[in-house]
Amino acid sequence: GESVGLHLPTLSVQEGDNSIINCAYSNSASDYFIWYKQESGKGPQFIIDIRSNMDKRQGQRVTVLLNKTVKHLSLQIAATQPGDSAVYFCAENTGTASKLTFGTGTRLQVTL
Amino acid sequence: GAGVSQSPRYKVAKRGQDVALRCDPISGHVSLFWYQQALGQGPEFLTYFQNEAQLDKSGLPSDRFFAERPEGSVSTLKIQRTQQEDSAVYLCASSSQPSRAGDTGELFFGEGSRLTVL
Numbered sequence: 001g002e003s004v005g006l007h008l009p010t011l012s013v014q015e016g017d018n019s020i021i022n023c024a025y026s027n028s029a030s031d032y033f034i035w036y037k038q039e040s041g042k043g044p045q046f047i048i049d050i051r052s053n054m055d056k057r058q059g060q061r062v063t064v065l066l067n068k069t070v071k072h073l074s075l076q077i078a079a080t081q082p083g084d085s086a087v088y089f090c091a092e093n094t095g096t097a098s099k100l101t102f103g104t105g106t107r108l109q110v111t112l
Numbered sequence: 113g114a115g116v117s118q119s120p121r122y123k124v125a126k127r128g129q130d131v132a133l134r135c136d137p138i139s140g141h142v143s144l145f146w147y148q149q150a151l152g153q154g155p156e157f158l159t160y161f162q163n164e165a166q167l168d169k170s171g172l173p174s175d176r177f178f179a180e181r182p183e184g185s186v187s188t189l190k191i192q193r194t195q196q197e198d199s200a201v202y203l204c205a206s207s208s209q210p211s212r213a214g215d216t217g218e219l220f221f222g223e224g225s226r227l228t229v230l
Contacts, residue, residue, distance in 0.1 A: 032216070042223050100157065104152075105153075
């Protein structure tokens with residue numbers, strides 16, 4: 001399949017370890033944030049979202065943290081598995097627009 | 113299948129040719145988005161439809177790009193007189209709810225149409 005990113009920042013973690021993927025956003029007016037996972041040759045897949053009135057949200061094996069003071073978002077994946085290998089994008093929505101603005105992405109490589 | 117379907121998956125065009133990319137959203141989804149993803153980049157918004165109405169086309173890069181969704185289901189993205197810089201993956205996404213301020217709804221993306229302009 002095609003590569004979604006040849007020169008992306010890469011995070012390598014061992015299977016079973018926890019992963020933390022970071023994202024800085026630029027628009028202080030953004031009030032809705034989403035993490036997407038994109039495997040090679042596929043479209044982005046929703047992982048978890050968070051609104052600006054929250055600073056933490058948990059899902060199954062994933063946690064998103066939002067720090068509005070420094071405009072920083074992170075995705076934590078517990079007990080990382082080989083199937084988690086992909087490119088991860090954060091996306092933000094500003095209240096006036098229907099669109100999402102995506103970050104440049106981070107490639108997660110899970111080693112055995 | 114039950115997901116968003118896009119065709120063709122791959123398209124090679126000579127510079128100057130017109131292309132048409134098709135998106136079949138999930139049945140019943142009112143919102144439909146087109147995004148452009150260049151190699152090594154995140155998707156960039158092109159346009160948004162709510163049913164048949166094109167409510168936002170602010171991301172279309174030039175007047176060579178045109179999108180339609182005449183019956184509120186299938187959508188077509190047309191690129192006229194293709195240029196090399198148009199080479200990218202074009203992603204379609206749909207959502208069951210209208211997109212509104214601060215809540216786009218969960219977007220379901222198709223696998224994309226990869227356009228290569230020679």
